Amino acid sequence: MDEDVLLAVAGERGVVCMTIVPPAEGRIKYAGTFWRATADERIDEGEIISVVSQDGLVIHVEKV
Incomplete structure (x- = not known):
C-alpha cells in the first residue's frame, strides 16, 4: 500500500454524503x-x- 494513503481505523465514525447503494460505491x-x-x-x-x-x-462501512 502507498505510504501516503491515510489508513482508516475500524470502528471510527463518519457520515454518508452520497447514498451508498450496493454494489455501487457512495461517498463518505x-x-x-x-x-x-x-x-x-x-x-x-x-x-x-x-x-x-x-x-x-x-x-x-456499516450503519451505526
Whole structure:
C-alpha cells in the first residue's frame, strides 16, 4: 500500500454524503476528507457510519 494513503481505523465514525447503494460505491466524509465507500446494505445520505475495513482508497462501512 502507498505510504501516503491515510489508513482508516475500524470502528471510527463518519457520515454518508452520497447514498451508498450496493454494489455501487457512495461517498463518505471521514477524518475531515471525502472517501469512496462501499457497504453490504443501502445507507442513505446523512446517516452515521462506522468504518469496517479499507481496500486502497475505498472504505467499507456499516450503519451505526
